[in-house]
Amino acid sequence: MKEDMLVSLDKIQKSYTLGQKPVHVLSGVNLDVAKGDFISIMGTSGSGKTTLLHIVGTLLQPDNGTYQLDGREIGSLSDRERSWIRAHWIGYVFQTFDLITEQDVWHNVAMPYLYRGETKAEVGRQVDAAIDVVGLSERRHHRPAELSGGEMQRVAIARALSIAPKLILADEPTGNLDDDNSKEILNLLRRLNDGGATIILVTHDQHVAGMTNRILTMKNGRLAS
Amino acid sequence: MLRLLRLVQVAYTSLISHKLRSLLSILGIVCGVMAVMVMISTGEGAKQKVMSTLAGLGLSNIYIHQAKQPDDQATVLSGNQVYGLTWNDIQRLEKQPFIAGVAGMKEISQAPFGMNKDITAKVVYVSSSYLEITGRILSKGRFLLPEDSYQNNLVCVLGVTISRQLGAAGRLGEYVRLGDQLYKIVGILEDTKRVDTEVEEIARENVDEMVFLSFPFSAMHRDDPLKSSLSADLNQIVVKVTGDTDVIVASEVIDRLLYLSHHEVHDYSMVVPRQLLNQSMKTQAVFNLFLAVTGGISLFVGGVGIMNIMLANVSERKREIGIRRAVGATKWDIVLQFLTESVLLTITGGLLGMVLGGAAVILIEQIAGWPVSVTLLSIALPFVLAVFAGIFFGIYPAVQAAHLEPIQALKSL
Numbered sequence: 001m002k003e004d005m006l007v008s009l010d011k012i013q014k015s016y017t018l019g020q021k022p023v024h025v026l027s028g029v030n031l032d033v034a035k036g037d038f039i040s041i042m043g044t045s046g047s048g049k050t051t052l053l054h055i056v057g058t059l060l061q062p063d064n065g066t067y068q069l070d071g072r073e074i075g076s077l078s079d080r081e082r083s084w085i086r087a088h089w090i091g092y093v094f095q096t097f098d099l100i101t102e103q104d105v106w107h108n109v110a111m112p113y114l115y116r117g118e119t120k121a122e123v124g125r126q127v128d129a130a131i132d133v134v135g136l137s138e139r140r141h142h143r144p145a146e147l148s149g150g151e152m153q154r155v156a157i158a159r160a161l162s163i164a165p166k167l168i169l170a171d172e173p174t175g176n177l178d179d180d181n182s183k184e185i186l187n188l189l190r191r192l193n194d195g196g197a198t199i200i201l202v203t204h205d206q207h208v209a210g211m212t213n214r215i216l217t218m219k220n221g222r223l224a225s
Numbered sequence: 226m227l228r229l230l231r232l233v234q235v236a237y238t239s240l241i242s243h244k245l246r247s248l249l250s251i252l253g254i255v256c257g258v259m260a261v262m263v264m265i266s267t268g269e270g271a272k273q274k275v276m277s278t279l280a281g282l283g284l285s286n287i288y289i290h291q292a293k294q295p296d297d298q299a300t301v302l303s304g305n306q307v308y309g310l311t312w313n314d315i316q317r318l319e320k321q322p323f324i325a326g327v328a329g330m331k332e333i334s335q336a337p338f339g340m341n342k343d344i345t346a347k348v349v350y351v352s353s354s355y356l357e358i359t360g361r362i363l364s365k366g367r368f369l370l371p372e373d374s375y376q377n378n379l380v381c382v383l384g385v386t387i388s389r390q391l392g393a394a395g396r397l398g399e400y401v402r403l404g405d406q407l408y409k410i411v412g413i414l415e416d417t418k419r420v421d422t423e424v425e426e427i428a429r430e431n432v433d434e435m436v437f438l439s440f441p442f443s444a445m446h447r448d449d450p451l452k453s454s455l456s457a458d459l460n461q462i463v464v465k466v467t468g469d470t471d472v473i474v475a476s477e478v479i480d481r482l483l484y485l486s487h488h489e490v491h492d493y494s495m496v497v498p499r500q501l502l503n504q505s506m507k508t509q510a511v512f513n514l515f516l517a518v519t520g521g522i523s524l525f526v527g528g529v530g531i532m533n534i535m536l537a538n539v540s541e542r543k544r545e546i547g548i549r550r551a552v553g554a555t556k557w558d559i560v561l562q563f564l565t566e567s568v569l570l571t572i573t574g575g576l577l578g579m580v581l582g583g584a585a586v587i588l589i590e591q592i593a594g595w596p597v598s599v600t601l602l603s604i605a606l607p608f609v610l611a612v613f614a615g616i617f618f619g620i621y622p623a624v625q626a627a628h629l630e631p632i633q634a635l636k637s638l
């Protein structure tokens with residue numbers, strides 16, 4: 001059963017110490033996401049959604065519990081190995097469109113390849129294709145400052161999908177966008193999911209969540225359907 | 226290789242977006258490299274000048290000059306004593322096994338020279354061995370021979386300046402007037418090409434402006450007891466020691482020998498080019514140390530400037546670091562990125578310093594007239610030091626950047 005799961009979290013705990021007092025953000029999260037699934041996570045602000053996504057994205061280590069990504073035990077990996085996993089398997093889309101302002105669209109999208117050690121010709125094709133998917137071919141030599149919020153978020157998605165990741169993590173990708181732009185981004189994610197990508201989406205928006213296969217809610221440090 | 230290229234490209238993009246700041250941060254390195262380059266070039270130039278000057282005098286030679294006679298000592302000398310250098314000294318020296326050759330020289334004080342009053346020549350009697358011992362080179366004709374002296378031949382050898390000043394009358398085979406005698410020109414010395422006066426100061430002569438005559442036979446007549454006890458015979462004796470002799474030790478032996486035979490009167494002084502060279506090498510070593518310290522300090526200060534700017538860069542770009550880590554950069558990738566930036570800064574500073582340093586060196590040579598010598602060392606060393614400073618002072622900020630937790634880095638805005 002578990003073999004088909006891309007993401008498998010078991011009793012994940014995470015707490016931060018603020019001053020002397022520990023704040024338990026995640027207190028035993030269980031989550032299984034099958035390959036090709038598209039799920040959304042909702043919850044009030046500060047409930048720990050981003051924290052969970054960081055753990056799934058191997059950017060943060062849980063205090064307790066086990067995390068398996070495609071059958072691999074993440075907790076036992078070195079920093080270097082986790083970096084490799086991020087560069088090859090995971091596409092991140094952040095809440096705030098995280099682009100590097102000094103570099104143009106093309107180089108922002110190509111950034112993961114910098115850390116994969118692949119040859120230029122391949123990279124060029126993949127990057128061009130990814131920019132094409134989000135419909136920004138015309139703007140590839142523009143700097144982020146010259147783009148609208150929606151366009152920046154599309155660049156961030158292009159960066160995530162350019163490496164053809166096993167897993168796409170999107171942390172409120174539409175949080176800062178108007179309805180039309182939100183719809184466009186969501187359609188884009190839908191198409192990627194149709195193409196086989198597994199997606200975990202964090203959102204506040206009931207309507208957005210409704211377009212995914214499954215809605216989970218963060219509450220009291222646990223996930224519930 | 227491709228990886229390095231990309232690293233450089235990324236570093237370049239981020240540096241170029243802060244042009245003014247990057248430029249200001251490398252000023253220290255620019256000045257440091259410039260200073261080191263100028264110092265090495267001028268130091269090397271001065272060293273080479275001294276070297277060639279002293280080598281020109283012959284490093285196995287000892288120059289013995291007659292000292293000026295103090296007025297009060299004239300009375301102390303007893304009857305058969307002569308103040309200064311004599312033929313007896315030459316005879317005594319020639320007997321020493323460690324001496325390969327000896328040549329004497331005597332200035333002729335009043336010798337109205339030629340028809341041209343503008344030409345000032347120093348006319349001297351010299352031994353025929355003078356040319357070989359001092360290593361001077363003849364450009365035309367022959368030097369004075371022993372038989373010129375025995376036969377009282379009226380022949381002379383000219384320094385190149387004199388020959389030139391005389392024009393057509395200064396060629397081989399022409400005659401020049403000295404006092405009331407005519408002397409046939411049998412040889413002309415090669416141009417010593419020394420623009421400076423250091424050689425002359427040390428050896429107290431400028432060969433280019435000299436006219437050489439053979440000692441008259443009577444002056445050399447060593448058996449004549451009267452002759453040797455008259456006035457001082459010689460102004461200068463040049464000694465060449467044998468190849469395997471330590472010239473400095475030899476000079477001490479000769480000093481002792483002369484001192485005793487001159488009845489413990491120091492009526493001579495000695496110049497040992499080898500000794501001067503050793504001294505100047507010691508001075509050079511001190512100068513080099515000074516140079517290393519100064520250069521080190523200026524590059525250190527420059528490096529601290531780089532470190533400062535890189536630390537600011539890191540804290541300003543935490544978010545970028547977080548993004549890069551999130552898309553797969555390892556800690557090492559981050560270290561490399563920031564290290565590349567600081568090295569790129571110092572290389573730029575180094576190149577700029579090299580260009581400005583080169584210009585400064587040329588200016589110094591042209592305007593101040595100092596001798597300079599631009600060697601590979603004077604170019605490469607400051608550059609290598611600059612790059613080293615870039616790595617050394619870039620490591621700490623780079624490691625700091627790498628140790629940021631990706632999440633912490635992402636959260637900072």
Ligand SMILES: Nc1ncnc2c1ncn2[C@@H]1O[C@H](COP(=O)(O)OP(=O)(O)OP(=O)(O)O)[C@@H](O)[C@H]1O
Nearest residue numbers: 016017018025043044045046047048049050051052
């Ligand atoms: N580094 C940290 N140190 C201390 N507390 C932290 C840290 N990071 C997060 N927290 C706390 O953990 C809790 C969960 O944060 P998280 O960012 O996961 O919430 P979220 O569900 O994503 O909220 P939002 O919907 O506002 O994005 C919050 O109370 C937050 O203050």
Ligand SMILES: [Mg+2]
Nearest residue numbers: 049050051095
């Ligand atoms: Mg959040």
